[in-house]
Amino acid sequence: MNDFRKIYLIGICGTAMASLAGMLREKGYSVTGSDSDVYPPMSDFLAQIAIPVFKGFKAENVEKTKPDLVVIGNALSRGNVEVEYVLDSGLRYASMAETVKELFIRGKQSIVVAGTHGKTTTTAMLSWILEVAGRKPSFLVGGIAENFGSSFQLADGPDFVIEGDEYDTAFFDKGPKFLHYLPRIVLLKNIEFDHADIYADLEAIKTAFRRLINIVPRSGLIVAGIDSPVVKELIPAAFSRVATAGIGIGEWQATKIETTAGGMAFDVLRSDSSTGRFAIPLPGAFNVQNALGAIIVGRELEIPDEVIRRALSTFKSVKRRLEIRGEVNGIVVYDDFAHHPTAVHATLRAVRERHPDARVWAVFEPRSQTCRRRIFEQAFVESFDPADTIVIARVYGASHLAPAETLSPDRVAEGIQARGKRAFTFASTDEIVSFVANEARSGDHVVIMSNGGFDNIHNKLLERLRR
Numbered sequence: 001m002n003d004f005r006k007i008y009l010i011g012i013c014g015t016a017m018a019s020l021a022g023m024l025r026e027k028g029y030s031v032t033g034s035d036s037d038v039y040p041p042m043s044d045f046l047a048q049i050a051i052p053v054f055k056g057f058k059a060e061n062v063e064k065t066k067p068d069l070v071v072i073g074n075a076l077s078r079g080n081v082e083v084e085y086v087l088d089s090g091l092r093y094a095s096m097a098e099t100v101k102e103l104f105i106r107g108k109q110s111i112v113v114a115g116t117h118g119k120t121t122t123t124a125m126l127s128w129i130l131e132v133a134g135r136k137p138s139f140l141v142g143g144i145a146e147n148f149g150s151s152f153q154l155a156d157g158p159d160f161v162i163e164g165d166e167y168d169t170a171f172f173d174k175g176p177k178f179l180h181y182l183p184r185i186v187l188l189k190n191i192e193f194d195h196a197d198i199y200a201d202l203e204a205i206k207t208a209f210r211r212l213i214n215i216v217p218r219s220g221l222i223v224a225g226i227d228s229p230v231v232k233e234l235i236p237a238a239f240s241r242v243a244t245a246g247i248g249i250g251e252w253q254a255t256k257i258e259t260t261a262g263g264m265a266f267d268v269l270r271s272d273s274s275t276g277r278f279a280i281p282l283p284g285a286f287n288v289q290n291a292l293g294a295i296i297v298g299r300e301l302e303i304p305d306e307v308i309r310r311a312l313s314t315f316k317s318v319k320r321r322l323e324i325r326g327e328v329n330g331i332v333v334y335d336d337f338a339h340h341p342t343a344v345h346a347t348l349r350a351v352r353e354r355h356p357d358a359r360v361w362a363v364f365e366p367r368s369q370t371c372r373r374r375i376f377e378q379a380f381v382e383s384f385d386p387a388d389t390i391v392i393a394r395v396y397g398a399s400h401l402a403p404a405e406t407l408s409p410d411r412v413a414e415g416i417q418a419r420g421k422r423a424f425t426f427a428s429t430d431e432i433v434s435f436v437a438n439e440a441r442s443g444d445h446v447v448i449m450s451n452g453g454f455d456n457i458h459n460k461l462l463e464r465l466r467r
Contacts, residue, residue: 004068004092008061009033010082011073012053015142016165018042019151020071020096021051023104023140026154034061034082040453045144045151059085068092071099077171095170097180100140105160108138110182111297114164114212115189115225117343121282122187122290123163124148124318126297130159132311133303137161143337146316159301166208168198176208184220185300186212187293188235190228194340197369202230209234216240223296225289226250243300245292247285254292257285259353264288268295276305280312283322284350322347322447325458328465330442335458339368339451341379348386351445358445362387363432363457365450366407367396374407381415387447389439390416390423391432396452429455437464 007024011017012033022045025031033046034054046053054061059081062070070086070093077083086093094102113123124145130137131147136157142165144151164178164186191209193202213234216222220240226232227246235242244250247257256277257266263281266288267274280291291312298308317323320337327333338347344364351360362384366372371380372395384390392409395401409425416423426432436446448458 004029006030006032006065006067007069007071008065008067009071009073009096010057010062010080010086011035011075012046012051013038013042014073014075015042015151016096016140017071017073018046019140019142020100021046022049022150023100023152023154025049025051027103032065032067034058037453057082062086062089062091069094069099071096072170072172074168074170074177083171095173095177095180097169097177098173100162101180101182104138104140104154105162105182108160109158109184111159111161111185111187112164112178112181112183112212113161113187113189113293114166114178114209115187115228115231116166116192116194116340117346118189118286118290119163119165120318120337121287121321122189122293123161125290125312125315126187126294127153127161128315129294129298129303129308129311130157130161130301132314133298133301133307135159135301135303141318143321144319146319147314164212166205166212167195174198176212178212179215183212183216185223185297186216186220186240187223187297188213188231189225189289189293191230191234192228192340192342193375194370196373196375206230206234210237213238221297221300223252223293223300224250225293227289243296245289245296247289247292252292252296254288257288259283264291266291268292276309278309278312280315282315282317283354284346286346286350322350325448326462328462330444331440331465332445333458333462333465334445334447336447336449337451338449339366339371341371341376341383344380344449345383345386347449348384348447351447352386355445358443359389359441360387361389361391361436361440361444361446363391363393363436363446363448365393365396365452365454365457366409367450367452367454372396372398372401372407373405377407377412378415380407380412381419384416384421384423385419388422390421391436392423392425393429393432393450393454394425394427429457429460433457433460433464436461440465 013035
């Protein structure tokens with residue numbers, strides 16, 4: 001896979017694809033690509049590293065570029081004009097995951113962070129621990145790791161840390177991406193139902209994770225987050241060594257957890273013997289779980305506790321993970337990627353615990369393939385409990401779903417109201433901005449949640465508040 005110079009990426013603005021583009025560029029390849037939906041932060045990132053991006057898909061984009069290899073993103077399917085041109089022309093093509101495996105992971109010790117929630121933050125956190133320890137890690141994460149100012153790093157150390165996505169790989173490879181990543185260490189955080197567009201039910205998700213567990217070598221290690229009942233169920237099938245971990249449960253435990261002014265503090269126990277106290281500058285028990293997994297992997301790599309503590313204390317998180325986008329007149333506006341009910345609840349609870357007396361707003365856009373469907377409707381009703389006022393946007397791309405299977409923002413709002421909370425739905429971003437700007441007051445915390453661009457709502461709201 002090394003006998004070419006020019007690489008073209010279809011769907012280049014996806015988080016992983018944009019990161020791959022940057023990695024290829026850094027390795028000396030000539031890189032171009034195209035996408036239909038171009039929005040920050042990845043569009044800004046590609047512009048910064050001077051990778052040309054065609055807006056919109058056209059066969060002539062590929063034709064005039066004359067690539068040696070085309071990487072096809074997993075959002076693309078048959079019928080896309082560029083995909084059809086590639087197939088008709090007999091051009092060499094591959095998936096993002098296969099390209100990463102062959103050009104970057106092979107020959108390294110692969111550390112895969114997998115699970116339904118917390119992958120991105122934990123991958124960035126573990127990469128930072130290795131960096132502070134002087135191990136010069138390579139990594140690929142599904143977001144901008146703020147300590148590095150990038151979503152990837154290529155370095156000459158022995159490790160490659162990668163976020164292991166269970167989503168399918170490409171239209172021509174329907175297995176999960178993480179099966180490509182040659183895992184030697186797997187940090188398996190939690191497993192819940194998600195991705196309703198490609199997995200029929202929880203059993204199908206379990207099958208994907210069983211396959212991941214089954215390819216870890218005997219000499220490898222799985223750090224198993226047994227707070228998750230499904231992880232606890234699947235992990236006995238492992239052929240590798242296993243380290244179980246959880247909050248007050250498992251071989252490795254986080255105990256005596258407290259919310260501090262700067263984040264969270266907790267003790268780490270291993271088989272009832274204390275390894276001391278650790279602190280992270282991030283809110284929420286879910287971030288304690290993230291840190292515990294990273295600490296265990298650090299220990300496996302023989303990194304001293306004092307180095308791990310120093311790394312955790314200086315960890316800056318990932319963009320779009322409770323990222324404060326601005327504060328105007330005492331009103332704090334956050335951007336968060338949460339789109340699964342469990343993640344929505346954990347995110348809002350973290351803000352509530354840090355600001356117990358403040359008014360917390362939740363502004364939510366149903367956008368992921370799963371949360372646009374009715375399947376989680378009741379779960380969403382309960383997930384907003386830590387907030388005081390909840391605003392739900394229209395379902396993104398609802399016209400592509402059958403009405404009977406589409407989530408109803410109105411029904412969710414009615415369910416929330418029945419639990420004694422204020423809940424509203426609006427048909428447009430401008431209406432949401434007007435409502436929040438008129439109602440919010442000093443001391444409020446406005447948490448905006450979407451796994452997409454959400455019509456630039458963060459900047460629009462901040463601008464309106466300044467006016």
